[in-house]
Amino acid sequence: MADSPITDVIFDFCGVLLDWDTRACLTGHFPDEVVARICAADDPHGFFRYEDRMDAGEDFASIYPDVVSEQGEDIAQIFRYYIDHYDDALPRTMPGMVELLADLKRHGYGVWGLTNWSHETFHVAFDKFPRLAELLDGTVVSGVEKMHKPNADIYELTLNRFNLNASQCVFFDDTAKNIVGANEVGIHGILFDNALQARESLSSLGVRL
Structure with missing residues (x-):
């Protein structure tokens, strides 16, 4: 680590540390x-839009009436089921990522x-995958803070809370606009694809594992 300008690595959760799969939660329970x-890319029933509102800090109870009025009772009940059974939408950690976190810690x-995630x-996440809680030194959750990537405030909060220097941090996220947000506050943002790519990207920045 002494030879690397990078001292800290920040990770998004869904799509980076965790496999997030709405379909896995709903399949077999609904037609x-x-x-x-529901899972189509154009989000015709608004599941991901409503979830974004929860990620920004709104409570399910305040959003649910909008789901009923905009989508109808049947779809609203499926959305309630999805939130109530959220652990089924997280089938596994992303391959190789627990090992990457452990290697970084060891070095x-x-x-x-x-993460953008509802409070x-x-x-x-930590109930189902407690090893993540053990390995991470701390986590900022958008729904708790009522801030939301890619806005600068949540990155700045993370840096200040954990006493991090932006230029010495790498941030991995699977969403391009969130990488732009990180870069704009001086963090080395890298669009995540897989664990091997993450290791190669870290190596290119001088991280030695």
Whole structure:
């Protein structure tokens, strides 16, 4: 670590540390054609839009009436089921990522979490995958802070809370706009693809594992 300008690595959760799969939660419980519509890229039933509101700090109870009025009672009940069974949407950790966190820790790097996630469901991540809680030195959750990537305030909060120097941090996220947000506050943002790519990207920045 002494030879690396990087001292800390920050990770998004869903799509980086955890496999997030709405379809896995709903399949077998609702008709296949309904699940396919819900999970379509254009989000016709708004599941991901409503979830974004929860990630920004709104409570499920305040959002649910909008789901009923905009989507109808049947779809709203499926959304309620999804939130109530959120652990089923997190089938596994992303391959190789627990090992990467462990290697970083062993070599003296700080490892941190920064996620857009509801304060009501975030506990599921650590309940289901306690090794992540053991390895991460701390995590900032958007729904708790009522801040949201890619806005600068949540990155700055992370840096200040954990006493991090932006230029010495790397941030991995699977969403391009969140990488732009990190870069704008001086963090080395890298679009995540897989654990091997993450290791290669870290190596290019002088991180030695």
